Amino acid sequence: MFNRNLLYYAFVVLLTIPFNVSAQKNIKPYLGYYRASGGTHLLLEEDNTFCIIAYATFIKGFWSMEKGRIVVTPKNPTHCFELLGRYNPTIKEGFKIMFKGFSEEDTFLGKAGSDSMQRVFNKNPNCFDNPYVYQFKENTSRISFVDVISEAHIDYNRRNTYTFPLGQHNDFIAVYHDPGQYYDEMIFTIAQVSGKIILNGSNVFHKLPMDERLKKEMREIKEMAKQEGDINSVYCNPSYNVFDETAMSIEDNFSFDTAKNAFISKFNYVEGEELHPELKEDAYHSIGVLYKYDKILPATIALIPFKIIEKSLFIAKCAGEE
Numbered sequence: 001m002f003n004r005n006l007l008y009y010a011f012v013v014l015l016t017i018p019f020n021v022s023a024q025k026n027i028k029p030y031l032g033y034y035r036a037s038g039g040t041h042l043l044l045e046e047d048n049t050f051c052i053i054a055y056a057t058f059i060k061g062f063w064s065m066e067k068g069r070i071v072v073t074p075k076n077p078t079h080c081f082e083l084l085g086r087y088n089p090t091i092k093e094g095f096k097i098m099f100k101g102f103s104e105e106d107t108f109l110g111k112a113g114s115d116s117m118q119r120v121f122n123k124n125p126n127c128f129d130n131p132y133v134y135q136f137k138e139n140t141s142r143i144s145f146v147d148v149i150s151e152a153h154i155d156y157n158r159r160n161t162y163t164f165p166l167g168q169h170n171d172f173i174a175v176y177h178d179p180g181q182y183y184d185e186m187i188f189t190i191a192q193v194s195g196k197i198i199l200n201g202s203n204v205f206h207k208l209p210m211d212e213r214l215k216k217e218m219r220e221i222k223e224m225a226k227q228e229g230d231i232n233s234v235y236c237n238p239s240y241n242v243f244d245e246t247a248m249s250i251e252d253n254f255s256f257d258t259a260k261n262a263f264i265s266k267f268n269y270v271e272g273e274e275l276h277p278e279l280k281e282d283a284y285h286s287i288g289v290l291y292k293y294d295k296i297l298p299a300t301i302a303l304i305p306f307k308i309i310e311k312s313l314f315i316a317k318c319a320g321e322e
Helices: 004-030 212-227
Strands: 032-036 040-044 049-054 057-066 069-074 081-086 095-100 106-111 116-119 132-136 142-148 160-165 171-176 186-193 196-200 204-207 233-236 254-257 262-265 289-296 300-303 307-309
Touching (some): 040 212, 049 212, 142 171
Parallel strands (some): 095 171
Antiparallel strands (some): 032 204, 081 171, 081 289, 106 116, 142 160, 233 289
């Protein structure tokens, strides 16, 4: 007697295998390296990932074939606020935060036990002097961030508030990703001219024949894509310049100093430079001391009514501005 379940399973497998093989065959002609005018590059990979590189722009995500068109879906940040932290033994009371990107929109910070949120920057900030580091004198168990995309809405209560637990950390890097700068899905129609594939969309990309130079460029793009992945930790020096962990060969070139809670270079460290980085020549690029900041996940993301403290942590204005 036939096993009906086994027969059904075999039938499904027979249907699925040709479909998958066909799907793979359909995408193979479009894999590879494309270039548009203005020096914009596009890389379509067999695992359905893509990268776009242009001036000061790097976009990665996933691509697919839909109805004879190529659809690329950029991977935007999961959250508009991120927080990374470490324990800094030189901070005896309170905590400090380096703010990155918070001037892009109206952004606010709050502390545990308060229903008020303080502006990080003044309205319409201009003429910046990075980095922006604020030393808070009092401790708190958690901090919150919220943004307001447009003052035309006025309704500050409609934005999600991100609340982060601080734990034992007292030294932080806070990052704001402006949702207004997230990348949208892009759709390209496919054409062939003289046997060459052209993708028409927001840019017109021409597929290039592969040679050794392009293979080298593809390897470089893939390496950049790895570095642009989800960040769980970063290494930076006292001037907040971030360095790639792999490129720095942390295990080979640094020793961990427990008292400083820092990685000390075996070759470039000057005693005390972490306390006075400005005294070291080209301090921003110095690798004498590296701190590891670990990602802190938000404890809650919720709509929470709040009052606004208009006095900002930082004032960024050009000379002569009121």
